[in-house]
Amino acid sequence: xxxxxxxxxxxxxxxxxxxxxxxxxxxxxxxxxxxxxxxxxxxxxxxxxxxxxxxxxxxxxxxxxxxxxxxxxxxxxxxxxxxxxxxxxxxxxxxxxxxxxxxxxxxxxxxxxxxxxxxxxxxxxxxxxxxxxxxxxxxxxxxxxxxxxxxxxxxxxxxxxxxxxxxxxxxxxxxxxxxxxxxxxxxxxxxxxxxxxxxxxxxxxxxxxxxxxxxxxxxxxxxxxxxxxxxxxxxxxxxxxxxxxxxxxxxxxxxxxxxxxxxxxxxxxxxxxxxxxxxxxxxxxxxxxxxxxxxxxxxxxxxxxxxxxxxxxxxxxx
Amino acid sequence: xxxxxxxxxxxxxxxxxxxxxxxxxxxxxxxxxxxxxxxxxxxxxxxxxxxxxxxxxxxxxxxxxxxxxxxxxxxxxxxxxxxxxxxxxxxxxxxxxxxxxxxxxxxxxxxxxxxxxxxxxxxxxxxxxxxxxxxxxxxxxxxxxxxxxxxxxxxxxxxxxxxxxxxxxxxxxxxxxxxxxxxxxxxxxxxxxxxxxxxxxxxxxxxxxxxxxxxxxxxxxxxxxxxxxxxxxxxxxxxxxxxxxxxxxxxxxxxxxxxxxxxxxxxxxxxxxxxxxxxxxxxxxxxxxxxxxxxxxxxxxxxxxxxxxxxxxxxxxxxxxxxxxxxxxxxxxxxxxxxxxxxxxxxxx
Numbered sequence: 091x092x093x094x095x096x097x098x099x100x101x102x103x104x105x106x107x108x109x110x111x112x113x114x115x116x117x118x119x120x121x122x123x124x125x126x127x128x129x130x131x132x133x134x135x136x137x138x139x140x141x142x143x144x145x146x147x148x149x150x151x152x153x154x155x156x157x158x159x160x161x162x163x164x165x166x167x168x169x170x171x172x173x174x175x176x177x178x179x180x181x182x183x184x185x186x187x188x189x190x191x192x193x194x195x196x197x198x199x200x201x202x203x204x205x206x207x208x209x210x211x212x213x214x215x216x217x218x219x220x221x222x223x224x225x226x227x228x229x230x231x232x233x234x235x236x237x238x239x240x241x242x243x244x245x246x247x248x249x250x251x252x253x254x255x256x257x258x259x260x261x262x263x264x265x266x267x268x269x270x271x272x273x274x275x276x277x278x279x280x281x282x283x284x285x286x287x288x289x290x291x292x293x294x295x296x297x298x299x300x301x302x303x304x305x306x307x308x309x310x311x312x313x314x315x316x317x318x319x320x321x322x323x324x325x326x327x328x329x330x331x332x333x334x335x336x337x338x339x340x341x342x343x344x345x346x347x348x349x350x351x352x353x354x355x356x357x358x359x360x361x362x363x364x365x366x367x368x369x370x371x372x373x374x375x376x377x378x379x380x381x382x383x384x385x386x387x388x389x390x391x392x393x394x395x396x397x398x399x400x401x402x403x404x405x406x407x408x
Numbered sequence: 409x410x411x412x413x414x415x416x417x418x419x420x421x422x423x424x425x426x427x428x429x430x431x432x433x434x435x436x437x438x439x440x441x442x443x444x445x446x447x448x449x450x451x452x453x454x455x456x457x458x459x460x461x462x463x464x465x466x467x468x469x470x471x472x473x474x475x476x477x478x479x480x481x482x483x484x485x486x487x488x489x490x491x492x493x494x495x496x497x498x499x500x501x502x503x504x505x506x507x508x509x510x511x512x513x514x515x516x517x518x519x520x521x522x523x524x525x526x527x528x529x530x531x532x533x534x535x536x537x538x539x540x541x542x543x544x545x546x547x548x549x550x551x552x553x554x555x556x557x558x559x560x561x562x563x564x565x566x567x568x569x570x571x572x573x574x575x576x577x578x579x580x581x582x583x584x585x586x587x588x589x590x591x592x593x594x595x596x597x598x599x600x601x602x603x604x605x606x607x608x609x610x611x612x613x614x615x616x617x618x619x620x621x622x623x624x625x626x627x628x629x630x631x632x633x634x635x636x637x638x639x640x641x642x643x644x645x646x647x648x649x650x651x652x653x654x655x656x657x658x659x660x661x662x663x664x665x666x667x668x669x670x671x672x673x674x675x676x677x678x679x680x681x682x683x684x685x686x687x688x689x690x691x692x693x694x695x696x697x698x699x700x701x702x703x704x705x706x707x708x709x710x711x712x713x714x715x716x717x718x719x720x721x722x723x724x725x726x727x728x729x730x731x732x733x734x735x736x737x738x739x740x741x742x743x744x745x746x747x748x749x750x751x752x753x754x755x756x757x
Contacts, residue, residue: 296493299460304507304558305481314506318497 145375152369163376172352173377176360180384183271183356184335190275191331192324195282200316202283203290213284220280228344231273235259235345263353266346270354273341278334282327289323290316329392333385357381410471410484410561410594411436412457417466419452419618426452428618429466434611439588439595443605444615444641451566453615454598458487458564470561486555487564491571492547494539494554500526501535504553525556528587545576552587563588565597569604581607602642606630614638632745636752639681639745645709648687648719650680651749659746663716665694670741678749684709684722686743693736698729712737 112118146163150156167173202213219227234241236259243256259269293316301311339358342348348355348363355363357377365374412434419427427449434440442450455461457468459480467474475483494503502509504525505518513521526532529549539547548568555563565584569577585608588595599605605612606626613623614637621641622634633639639647652661659667659680667680685707696712696719703709708727711720712735721737729735746755 294491294493296489296491297495299458300487300489300493300495300554301506302460302480303458303485303487304554305510310510314510315495 142375143379145372146379147376148372150371150375152366152371156372159372163373164380166373167376167380172355172360173380175352176355176357176377177380179267179354180336180356180358180381182267183274183338184332184388187271187274187278187335188328188332190271191278191282191335192328194275195279196286196320198279198283199286199290200312202287213287216283217280219277224277224340225344227277228273228341231269231276231341232345235269237261260346261350263350266350266354270342270345273345274335274338277341278331282331285323285327286320289320289327293319325392329389332388332392336385336388337381411438412562412594412596413467413469414453414457415467415469417453417456417468418464419449419456419461420464426618427464430615430618430620432613432620432623434594434596437592437594439585439597439608439610440613441597441599441605441609441611442613442615443599443602444621446600448615449618450598450600450615454487454564454566454596457562457596458485459483484561485564486558486560486562487566488548488551488555488568490567492539492551492568494547494550496539499536499538500531500542500550500553503539503550504535504557506554507558521557521559522553525553528556528590529553544572545580548572548580549583552584556587556591561594563593563595565595567599568597569599570601577604584608603644606642612642614641616641632754633681634754636679636681636747639747639754643683645684645720645722647681647683647745649747650682650717650719651678652680653678661715661717663714665715665717667694667739667744668741669746670744673744673746673755675746675755676748677746677755679747679752681745681747682719682739683743684720686740687719687721687723687737688740689723689725689727690736690738693738695734696737698731698733698735700731701727701729703727710735 106114113122145156147158147160148156149159149162198216202209202216206212233239237243237256240256240259242259243253246253247256258265260266297315297319298311301315306314336356337358338356339362342354342356342359343362346354348359352360357380361374361377361381363374364370364377368374412432414430414432414434417427417430418425430449430453432440432442432453442453444450452461456463457470459475459478463476467476469475470483470485495506498506501522504522505513508518508521522535523532526535529552531546531549531553534542534546534550539550542550548571551568568584569580572580581604584597588608597604597608609626611623612626612629614621614629616637622629622638626642629638629642633642633647636649640649650659650661650663650665650667652659652663652667654660654669654673654677655666657666658669659677661667661680667682694714696714698710698712699718700711701708703726708723708725709720710723710727710729711718713719714737719737727735747753748755
């Protein structure tokens with residue numbers, strides 16, 4: 091016989107064990123997957139935030155648990171010229187630094203979007219200021235702004251002979267304010283440039299070709315194609331940038347510690363100084379909490395003002 | 409409107425030669441289709457005509473003017489891109505009016521011109537929509553509208569139908585042709601689809617490997633392909649090309665079969681070409697074994713083997729033969745094409 095007899099074999103009906111069945115149960119699986127993230131958020135975000143807000147309504151100092159004092163801390167802040175000073179500088183710092191970062195970052199992104207030799211190497215180098223730990227670059231800037239050993243002063247005075255005296259970058263209020271803004275811009279450009287570069291690369295080259303045939307100049311192509319198509323990404327990046335800049339602490343604290351004469355205090359550095367070295371935890375917390383309205387406003391402004399565009403949405407809004 | 413002359417144009421990207429001296433003459437108002445397989449240089453040629461690529465050597469003239477060094481916006485051309493290249497953040501109206509907006513035309517002129525183009529294309533109801541809210545065919549029409557608004561000397565189309573589904577493609581094909589008949593603007597149209605080329609063109613330019621293989625009216629290319637490439641490229645299903653040599657009493661195929669030759673056949677043909685639709689079922693024909701039968705309704709395509717040579721046939725009659733059975737077939741003698749084996753050139757027959 092050449093025909094083979096079929097071997098009898100039935101696929102066994104396997105019962106999975108209880109553990110497998112448990113993980114196949116959707117509600118448990120969702121709970122198990124969410125647990126680590128939710129736990130981390132609770133412990134490291136919700137708890138400190140809640141504690142900070144709670145402290146802002148008490149008169150806690152270091153070493154003494156406080157009592158609920160209602161809005162007293164905030165009333166005090168409204169009369170505190172240093173707080174007003176910090177509010178002014180925080181807004182000024184954020185505003186000027188954001189304008190600088192976006193102007194230079196966009197320019198850099200447009201340059202990098204061209205065909206350049208060693209393109210990827212250049213892009214990697216561009217990211218360096220952002221990768222370096224803030225404190226490290228702050229120390230570098232500290233040297234750059236040093237009254238005696240500043241390299242800028244050295245170049246201008248010794249090498250080029252344009253000035254007679256060294257520049258006193260950090261010794262008085264306005265030069266110190268602008269020096270910090272310059273350092274912040276330097277640090278912030280890579281983030282903006284790389285994010286906007288990613289945005290630029292999503293714009294189809296054929297749009298530029300079509301615009302070229304439509305008779306556009308380079309400026310018109312930027313104005314009517316690049317800019318509006320970049321706007322959604324610009325809005326997101328700007329929101330992040332504003333939040334990071336407004337809440338900046340490291341750069342200012344490492345370079346000036348809020349000086350000279352408290353002229354460069356941001357809300358974050360003032361809050362820290364009042365709360366930790368000054369020991370007034372309640373008041374420090376109140377200063378920190380007072381940043382929240384500004385941040386919410388900035389976020390809503392860029393989100394609603396810039397991010398949502400009708401053309402990005404799908405059907406059904408005619 | 410203007411004529412277009414392409415004289416001995418070459419293009420190289422670095423060391424890679426893409427076009428090797430191309431000559432095309434396009435008369436005023438003519439609809440010319442550049443057709444060829446992927447990578448043959450047809451799109452590059454179109455982009456050079458548009459001014460999006462520079463010309464390595466040779467000359468391109470639009471009307472009396474050589475445009476080699478004229479920037480795209482001053483060439484008086486309009487182009488429809490394969491992906492339409494509609495500005496996604498502008499409404500249909502703004503897309504179509506963009507060139508006028510750049511030229512700072514008054515609003516009334518913009519409305520009048522866009523309105524005229526929208527009417528031609530049936531886009532009036534869509535003017536306030538964004539490209540996202542349009543179907544593929546509508547986007548295609550907007551892209552054409554944007555070109556019409558420009559009132560150009562020459563329309564350029566770069567594979568405009570390849571992103572549409574088969575049915576819409578046929579419909580848009582007819583619309584573009586009708587549009588051309590209405591506007592009578594010189595048109596250069598690039599496609600890889602020979603059916604598009606055959607149905608739309610006044611003149612087809614078949615390109616391959618950076619050379620022009622043949623240029624002429626569609627039916628001339630079909631009736632008298634200048635070489636093997638054009639013979640195989642134009643026509644669907646493709647022409648049967650049988651290798652062999654001239655022998656006693658006919659053409660001796662390598663597979664062993666002998667094909668009858670027309671009286672006028674001369675020269676040393678190495679390749680025997682016969683279109684599937686020019687093979688007939690005849691009682692006195694050559695016996696052939698059926699390999700495959702594909703009824704399409706209007707005709708029946710049969711692959712049959714004579715000796716070892718497979719032949720594709722397209723019969724008007726319904727064929728009931730099954731694979732393995734024998735049918736009797738005969739090429740139509742005066743529609744046989746003969747080619748030289750080495751150069752692939754057509755032999756005058």
